[in-house]
Amino acid sequence: MLQSQDTEVTMPHALATPSDLMNHDIYIDTFFENASPMGWEQIQPGVIALHPIQDHQRFSPNMQISHINLKLLTDDPAKRQSVRFVIRRISNCWNGRRQPAITHSPMSWAVSSDDQSWQNILGQPLDDPEFAMAFDVPVTAPCMHVARMVPYTPTHLQSWLATIAQSQWVDIKHIGQTVENRPLEMVQVGDANAPHHILLRARSHPWETAGNWIMHGLVDQLLNTNDSHRHLLEKMCFWLMPMANKDGVHRGMTRFNICGMDLNRNWDRPADEQLAPENAALEYWIEHHLQSGKPINLAMCLHNDSGGQLHPGLTNKPDYAYKMKRLEDLLRRHTWFTEGSQPPGCGGADVFSGGLIERYGIDTIVAEYNAERIAKFNRPPLHWDWITYGRKLVAVLCDYFELSQP
Numbered sequence: 001m002l003q004s005q006d007t008e009v010t011m012p013h014a015l016a017t018p019s020d021l022m023n024h025d026i027y028i029d030t031f032f033e034n035a036s037p038m039g040w041e042q043i044q045p046g047v048i049a050l051h052p053i054q055d056h057q058r059f060s061p062n063m064q065i066s067h068i069n070l071k072l073l074t075d076d077p078a079k080r081q082s083v084r085f086v087i088r089r090i091s092n093c094w095n096g097r098r099q100p101a102i103t104h105s106p107m108s109w110a111v112s113s114d115d116q117s118w119q120n121i122l123g124q125p126l127d128d129p130e131f132a133m134a135f136d137v138p139v140t141a142p143c144m145h146v147a148r149m150v151p152y153t154p155t156h157l158q159s160w161l162a163t164i165a166q167s168q169w170v171d172i173k174h175i176g177q178t179v180e181n182r183p184l185e186m187v188q189v190g191d192a193n194a195p196h197h198i199l200l201r202a203r204s205h206p207w208e209t210a211g212n213w214i215m216h217g218l219v220d221q222l223l224n225t226n227d228s229h230r231h232l233l234e235k236m237c238f239w240l241m242p243m244a245n246k247d248g249v250h251r252g253m254t255r256f257n258i259c260g261m262d263l264n265r266n267w268d269r270p271a272d273e274q275l276a277p278e279n280a281a282l283e284y285w286i287e288h289h290l291q292s293g294k295p296i297n298l299a300m301c302l303h304n305d306s307g308g309q310l311h312p313g314l315t316n317k318p319d320y321a322y323k324m325k326r327l328e329d330l331l332r333r334h335t336w337f338t339e340g341s342q343p344p345g346c347g348g349a350d351v352f353s354g355g356l357i358e359r360y361g362i363d364t365i366v367a368e369y370n371a372e373r374i375a376k377f378n379r380p381p382l383h384w385d386w387i388t389y390g391r392k393l394v395a396v397l398c399d400y401f402e403l404s405q406p
């Protein structure tokens with residue numbers, strides 16, 4: 001992992017004049033799929049100030065910016081070893097409290113020169129009234145991709161779906177459309193007549209990519225062609241909603257859908273079909289599935305935050321607390337997970353977990369993955385860590401449902 005070259009970074013406060021920048025060899029591209037909306041300016045030769053733009057919750061002071069995804073273009077990479085980025089101080093707002101969007105701890109960034117291999121660099125917090133953080137991006141190619149986490153776009157999803165659709169164990173259906181009419185997929189992996197059914201949802205918050213990589217690892221492992229995995233797919237059927245907030249992912253947003261709705265909220269009542277069709281489609285699918293006589297034995301909603309814990313719902317449902325504790329223990333046994341669980345019930349039936357338990361009786365949990373650090377390895381995560389976790393999830397669920405391990 002690279003670090004900013006100076007641990008004590010000081011900011012040049014005199015703005016360069018346009019004539020200082022006449023030899024302007026840097027361009028920041030923010031107009032591609034999943035690029036984050038943002039302002040930028042070269043304030044000194046080789047120093048780019050970023051002004052990310054929050055997305056807002058409808059009729060609420062809540063706003064959040066966590067997603068940053070841009071391309072750094074230089075006309076002659078041989079001219080520069082690196083470009084320094086500094087991020088302006090901006091606020092998030094959550095539950096009526098304003099908080100700095102960039103905190104005082106180091107923050108990891110993913111950088112690639114070819115969109116294939118990625119490395120983490122570490123940004124350093126600044127003691128500066130105007131700028132919150134600085135990080136240096138090494139320039140090794142004319143286009144350097146820079147993002148908070150390794151990006152995963154609707155195009156990545158399409159390509160993955162086309163690959164796994166070849167398997168006899170996979171069936172992909174559209175269960176509805178987003179506000180902007182993008183299709184919402186439900187991916188079935190396994191035998192529809194299996195006794196155990198597991199629902200996983202990713203990207204209800206668009207910047208949180210871990211869920212997609214976890215699904216990659218999980219499906220890779222499940223489709224591993226040998227007889228023992230075949231046996232598993234007759235016992236467990238997976239239903240994956242891989243990109244719930246596809247409009248938000250396309251547009252490079254952080255949390256809400258394009259109507260300002262939080263797709264991990266309002267689960268205590270039927271979804272608004274106009275404002276949150278992404279949730280209405282999933283509700284309709286769940287109701288149909290249950291009416292057809294098939295169970296949903298476990299549902300997980302996959303997220304990123306800066307804690308990485310499990311968030312069980314609050315319920316008197318018999319055995320729920322025991323089952324979620326068992327799930328936690330199995331994750332500790334089979335994966336790198338050590339982060340533990342929050343006390344049950346944060347958000348009540350309003351959040352996905354509480355709502356699905358309350359309305360449909362489904363054992364549901366929200367699983368967060370720390371975007372900054374994997375505690376067990378004491379380093380920032382890359383997408384490979386989540387793929388590995390997804391592979392191991394098969395063993396976790398085998399034990400959870402007391403099936404023999406492949």
Ligand SMILES: [Zn+2]
Nearest residue numbers: 205208303304
């Ligand atoms: Zn989230």
